[in-house]
Amino acid sequence: MLEEVFQMNQVEELVKVVAEAQTDKGNVVIVTGKPGSGKSKVLREAAESQKWTYVDCRMLISEEFLAIPAADRGLYAPDMFADILASYNADVIILDRLQTLFVPVFHINTDSLMRKLSKKFTIVTAWPGYIDNGNLCYDKFDGTEAIRISPDGFKIWNVEG
Template sequence: MTAPLAARLLDRVSDAGVMYHRLVLTVGPAGSGKTEAFTDLAAAHGWPCINVNLKLAERLLDLTQKQRAVRVAGLLDDIVKATSAEVVLLDNIEMLFAVELAQDPLRLLQGLSRNRTIVASWPGTFDGRVLAYAEPGHREFKKYSTPQAVIVNAHEPRPLDVFGFSEKTL
């Protein structure tokens, strides 16, 4: 399952290169093959694969709660810039949804994708129109209608395109 997902992601990376936000979101729950696909792409193309939870936690550890919320976006930008790569894979992004950090994860990823292509693992759902993280009522629940990103659903046989329209409807 991961080889087809990695191939689909590779196809979509070039599509994202012409967009304002060069952002590809790989959407699916834990165990859907996102990490394996990222590992395959990193090995095949030399793209850095960053475990966001790990790298960000290391940098936030010595900061106060208030400092964390203020500095998280800049710290993540520094982590990505340190790679100096044109394509960066971001895996394990759950920390970005922490209520204590007071971030808008999609906006944060879009900001990172202005100067390079970002392929991020989104642990949630996409129904063709609405991108979501967590369930309604959960304190970290987020939903976005028509997200400005190329969406690849880990469970779909074909990728979903910008604003969530599948290729067959375009």
């Protein structure tokens, strides 16, 4: 029971953060937290309670996208993904499993992608990595550095779990 109340308070907090982001240009909310802290659960519950569109990033990787030569995918991804998201007719898009887009063969610059998508939608996503020296970080499975993104222009909200 206490966990449900705590979770609901976090959903309410996230809703407020998203409302603030919607008044800004470049409206991206990055949800951070330790592994297992409930980032995805809060996103799903907020999507349900607010009727926001919840999209698993794996759904963005279409056959059409994969047919593009690998080196050109990063160029076409923002427009292709924006078209897919526009079909939902939603202002707020929850992007879960963001790490799907980190696969090197996709050649997607996730930072640039989110910034471009945020011109059309409010993007809310769970960051699957950690924060180090003020940057959003995600490492490859072998522990080597993979992605470092400056959070400038993004709203960062941390799940307490």
